[in-house]
Amino acid sequence: MRTVFPLLVAAACGASTPPTPAPATSTTPPSAAAPSSAPSAHAILDGMDDRTPVPMPPHMALHQKAMMRDHLEAVQQVLDALAVSDWARVEAAASRIGTSPEMAQTCEHMGAAAPGFTEQSLDFHARADAIAQAARDHDAAAVLRSTSDTLSACTACHARWRQQVESAADYGERMGGAAPQHGAVP
Numbered sequence: 001m002r003t004v005f006p007l008l009v010a011a012a013c014g015a016s017t018p019p020t021p022a023p024a025t026s027t028t029p030p031s032a033a034a035p036s037s038a039p040s041a042h043a044i045l046d047g048m049d050d051r052t053p054v055p056m057p058p059h060m061a062l063h064q065k066a067m068m069r070d071h072l073e074a075v076q077q078v079l080d081a082l083a084v085s086d087w088a089r090v091e092a093a094a095s096r097i098g099t100s101p102e103m104a105q106t107c108e109h110m111g112a113a114a115p116g117f118t119e120q121s122l123d124f125h126a127r128a129d130a131i132a133q134a135a136r137d138h139d140a141a142a143v144l145r146s147t148s149d150t151l152s153a154c155t156a157c158h159a160r161w162r163q164q165v166e167s168a169a170d171y172g173e174r175m176g177g178a179a180p181q182h183g184a185v186p
């Protein structure tokens with residue numbers, strides 16, 4: 001078995017290591033303990049990021065980021081459709097980020113461990129509703145205004161919050177023992 005970690009090989013194979021000329025003296029025994037006592041890169045990053053954490057287990061974090069990328073795509077489509085005055089398409093794109101019972105439920109879920117997060121999410125979706133309304137009114141200036149207003153909700157939220165990914169077990173404990181209930185929807 002070949003490995004790129006000679007120290008670990010030495011540790012694992014011990015006495016069976018062939019008596020080849022000793023490499024440069026290494027007085028420190030190959031201690032496997034060193035890495036575990038160092039903070040993880042993730043912990044270091046969290047320590048440097050002073051935004052408020054939104055705790056969530058990995059599957060929720062993945063879902064949230066996928067939704068975020070979809071939000072960005074929706075805004076891009078709003079502008080793309082606006083450029084050719086395709087009002088139906090502006091409205092459809094805006095509706096993807098507008099208020100709906102499903103969206104509200106997802107926001108409640110995402111912000112369950114971060115007081116204030118859900119409210120900010122709902123406010124964002126309400127701003128996007130105004131884009132759809134402006135599209136129904138065929139009012140380009142209002143579409144632009146409400147899109148800008150919606151984007152300021154994106155940037156304000158990003159400035160305030162960050163994901164804090166933790167194990168499903170830790171999250172369940174944080175939530176008072178209730179296992180994170182999350183549908184099969186990716």
Ligand code: HEC
Nearest residue numbers: 065068069071072075120121124153154157158161162163
């Ligand atoms: C209520 C809060 C909130 C709102 C509103 C919001 N986001 Fe986010 N978004 C987040 C959080 C939290 C993250 C994770 C950021 C982190 O941990 O650094 C994120 C991450 C992202 C990412 C990165 C996704 C990835 O794959 O890493 C994109 C892109 C993004 N948001 C786009 C948007 C856009 C576009 C809007 C508005 C149309 C928006 N977001 C509105 C909270 C929000």
